[in-house]
Amino acid sequence: MRLITAAVLLAAVIGGVHLTGHASQAPPPPQAQAEPADLVLRNGRIVTLDDRAPEAQALAARGGRIVAVGTTADLARYVGPNTQVIDLNGQFAMPGFIEGHGHFTGIGEGKLNLDLMNTKSWDEIVHMVAEAVEKAKPGQWIVGRGWHQEKWTSTPAPNVEGFPTHESLDKVAPNNPVVLTHASGHASFVNAKAMELSNITKDTANPRGGEVLKDKDGNPTGLLRESASGLVRNGAGEPTPTAADADARARRVLELADKEAISKGITSFQDAGSGFDVINRVKSMIDQGRMNVRLWMMIRSSNASLRQNLPVARTIGYGNNMLTVRAIKVTSDGALGSRGAWLLEPYADLPENVPAGTSRTGLPSAAVASLPETAQIAVDQNMQLCVHAIGDRANREVLNIYEDAFKKNAKNGKELRWRMEHAQHLSAADIPRFGQLGVIASMQGIHCTSDAISVLQRLGEKRAEEGAYVWQKLMKSGALVTNGTDAPVEDVDPIASYYATVTRKLTDGRVFYGDQKMSRIEGLRSYTINNAIAAFEEDLKGSLTVGKLADVTVLTKDITTVPDDQIRTAKVVYTIVGGKVVYKGQ
């Protein structure tokens, strides 16, 4: 049998060569019509990220999967009477973007609340709150998110440590409680009414891992750092919504997030920590056909609840590969901007004498103490572990805990694919450990350029150069580096994050340690196949390969070749999930 097959193949090859040689005289033999595809994309510039055939012009999908990739002429045989044919007119197509670390419900919530992402001053924020108060009922909470003091063009007056005081908000919102979350999610700002309803007073002590910022007289200023945000009783004083109203709102939040993701060219989204309730709601939305983007979700819950609920909640490829739940999320420290990241050495911009109760090196979160137990649960339940670690101390401690868990269970990191979420600032000694241990560095390109100025202030130049956003150093150590935006901390736009990844260019034109930037293809891999690997999904996603899911993003520009300054002007033309166009750009 084998011999016959080989002989037939050989004849076919010889025949092929012969015919090609005479192509100018005779047309090539008509290729047999294939089973028609549901969708054919043709005349495109397709980057597949599949090394066996890195470039193509056309792609055919059937039953949600890729059935052929090749030239436009080759794939003509997949076009049948009911095939949707899209002429790409030379536009750029790539494996669908995979957001590697975002907060799905946070994106949806952001759409329902005041969006402060683009505000340039505290006055502007106060103005927006005043407008919201006019439309609100008395006593209704005004909720906003996305402010960032580094983006302000002037320092508020008066201020404490550069932050405004609550009186400015009280003037426009005397009867409405206001809570405005920092873009990082690691601090919030409240007015007097919100403090009154939350019982935050002069006597309120700093909770563990947090700070109620006070003025020189000991009065709370309104700024709540890290875990102190947990003191806010959002919604207190308002009538409790009915269960049906709350559920309808929660579903609306998921729909808004879904719409936002697909409009940015995202075909899969890795959610960085939701509760079991959210996961159940997502499942029912998938059953109802109300979700377009594929989700891979980390669970955030107590150890006791994880042990109890994981055996039922763990799921792979639910609803035709729309949802996978196989990871646990834990937070080990705060953010650099709010000086909540846990460092080995003190913050460069904190004075020697800080007020009692504040730490010069940042603090671990309360979850660090129970992390070894969480790690064991992850091994026992065959879950990935994903720990938020930003400062070099947090990264070191978490690597130590991972290493202990690997040893104790005779596993290596490459089998378990545990991840370090953010891995923003590393001690030189710990960088090679990512590659050695097989720990995935789940990073966000856009954070590098948004935070560069504050990183330099908080860490000083030496530490910033040595260990901040060291993508190349990590990759050279053999580590997998993934990409994302941490939305709603940043806009979920992968193109902006990709631009930051391949240029490290700040808005003022400066480049933040350019030797660590990724090449265009490295950057594209970090946003596609690397994220797929970091989720055990490389057989399904991350490259345009026959047999994988037909998840494709089409852009107006080839972001692998256009000059740097044109990358950000690329627009999404189509977002295709499972061979279906779920978003079409204007």
Ligand SMILES: [Zn+2]
């Ligand atoms: Zn996050």
